[in-house]
Amino acid sequence: MSFQSEIVSWYLKNKRDLPWRGTTDPYVIWLSEIILQQTRVEQGKPYFLKFLENYPTVKDFANAAEEQVLKLWQGLGYYSRGRNMLYTAKHIAEHYGGQFPKSYSELVKLKGVGSYTAAAISSFSSNERQAVVDGNVYRVLARYFGIEEPINSNTGQKLFADLAKELIADQEPSVYNQAIMEFGALQCKPKSPLCIECPVQLGCEAFKLKKVDQLPVKLKKVKIRKRWFNYFVAISNDEILTKQRMPGDVWQHLYDFPLIETEGEASIANEEFQTQVTKLFGKQLELKVLESKKHVLTHQIIYVQFFAIDNYIVNFNKHTEIKSVKINDFKQLPHPKIIGDFVEKHID
DNA sequence: AACACGGGGGT
DNA sequence: ACCCCAGTGTT
Numbered sequence: 001m002s003f004q005s006e007i008v009s010w011y012l013k014n015k016r017d018l019p020w021r022g023t024t025d026p027y028v029i030w031l032s033e034i035i036l037q038q039t040r041v042e043q044g045k046p047y048f049l050k051f052l053e054n055y056p057t058v059k060d061f062a063n064a065a066e067e068q069v070l071k072l073w074q075g076l077g078y079y080s081r082g083r084n085m086l087y088t089a090k091h092i093a094e095h096y097g098g099q100f101p102k103s104y105s106e107l108v109k110l111k112g113v114g115s116y117t118a119a120a121i122s123s124f125s126s127n128e129r130q131a132v133v134d135g136n137v138y139r140v141l142a143r144y145f146g147i148e149e150p151i152n153s154n155t156g157q158k159l160f161a162d163l164a165k166e167l168i169a170d171q172e173p174s175v176y177n178q179a180i181m182e183f184g185a186l187q188c189k190p191k192s193p194l195c196i197e198c199p200v201q202l203g204c205e206a207f208k209l210k211k212v213d214q215l216p217v218k219l220k221k222v223k224i225r226k227r228w229f230n231y232f233v234a235i236s237n238d239e240i241l242t243k244q245r246m247p248g249d250v251w252q253h254l255y256d257f258p259l260i261e262t263e264g265e266a267s268i269a270n271e272e273f274q275t276q277v278t279k280l281f282g283k284q285l286e287l288k289v290l291e292s293k294k295h296v297l298t299h300q301i302i303y304v305q306f307f308a309i310d311n312y313i314v315n316f317n318k319h320t321e322i323k324s325v326k327i328n329d330f331k332q333l334p335h336p337k338i339i340g341d342f343v344e345k346h347i348d
Numbered sequence: 349a350a351c352a353c354g355g356g357g358g359t
Numbered sequence: 360a361c362c363c364c365a366g367t368g369t370t
Contacts, residue, residue: 037366038363038364038366038367039364040356040357040365041364043355043357075354076354076355077353077355077356078355078367079353080368084367084368111367111368112366112368114366114367114368116365116366117367120365134365134366135363135364135365136365137365152349178365181365182365185364189358190358190363190364191359191362191363220350222350222352250354251353252353295354296355297354298352299351299352299353299354337354
């Protein structure tokens with residue numbers, strides 16, 4: 001039996017029952033695929049169900065407000081996915097008459113849809129012969145064919161894309177694509193793959209050469225930046241100060257608190273820090289540390305301190321991005337995870 | 349080609 | 360501590 005037939009046969013026996021399987025509606029598949037970008041199935045599943053319930057069709061999605069979309073997205077990360085989804089939903093409602101495209105060539109033009117997602121949607125929705133190449137596929141192919149070319153080099157990308165295209169040539173595109181990804185996720189896992197009970201063990205180059213744990217090869221790792229965020233929790237009566245984050249940094253368009261970023265750990269005793277606080281709020285304030293946390297992202301570690309500002313009087317300079325809103329309204333806004341967690345813990 | 353973009357889970 | 364996850368957009 002060929003590699004592909006073994007994979008498909010394994011899939012039919014071992015596939016998970018997932019809520020987006022079994023539909024050919026390109027809108028629903030798009031929903032699931034965007035959510036699953038760089039996201040584990042188990043983490044994405046509740047978000048998929050939530051989005052489908054709130055926006056049963058692409059027209060429903062197109063009518064949503066960005067704040068509502070981002071609120072539903074809260075906690076999932078890579079928020080540009082949510083923003084791009086709304087943009088694309090509006091685009092489809094307007095230019096496609098609400099009819100979600102199914103072909104690779106149309107799909108790949110959509111914002112937030114790259115070659116992987118276009119291949120996934122087109123093959124799952126209409127069985128178009130487009131090979132998916134995601135993290136799973138890179139891993140399975142690198143191991144089975146013993147490919148040492150880095151998966152994120154220029155030549156590597158092309159090499160794997162060509163190989164994947166060859167392999168799907170005589171297969172049912174929809175089933176085969178899902179099969180190889182499911183195989184990578186459950187059997188040919190990054191760590192502790194199940195080689196002992198693997199249906200393609202005999203043909204696997206990496207297994208033969210005992211290099212399973214060394215493949216695939218991936219270039220470089222980015223340097224992690226350390227940052228120090230000092231947030232000010234200013235409540236007076238039933239209002240709280242909030243600030244929407246702007247483009248050019250993490251958590252774009254999400255709402256957090258007035259913030260002073262420092263080059264190192266800030267303390268109340270530090271004079272320069274006090275000066276900055278005074279400048280930001282226009283007067284001397286008494287600060288109290290509420291909580292300190294370390295927030296780890298892929299590319300930066302953020303040391304977060306929350307300071308309480310007691311007896312704050314609402315007289316905030318209207319020139320800044322900072323606004324005073326009702327606490328109940330504030331809670332409805334989309335927040336970074338670290339802020340959402342803080343609010344849930346400390347603010348009634 | 350390199351980097352930015354979140355958060356969580358596995359080892 | 361490090362790697363990876365049903366990747367894409369920008370520079």
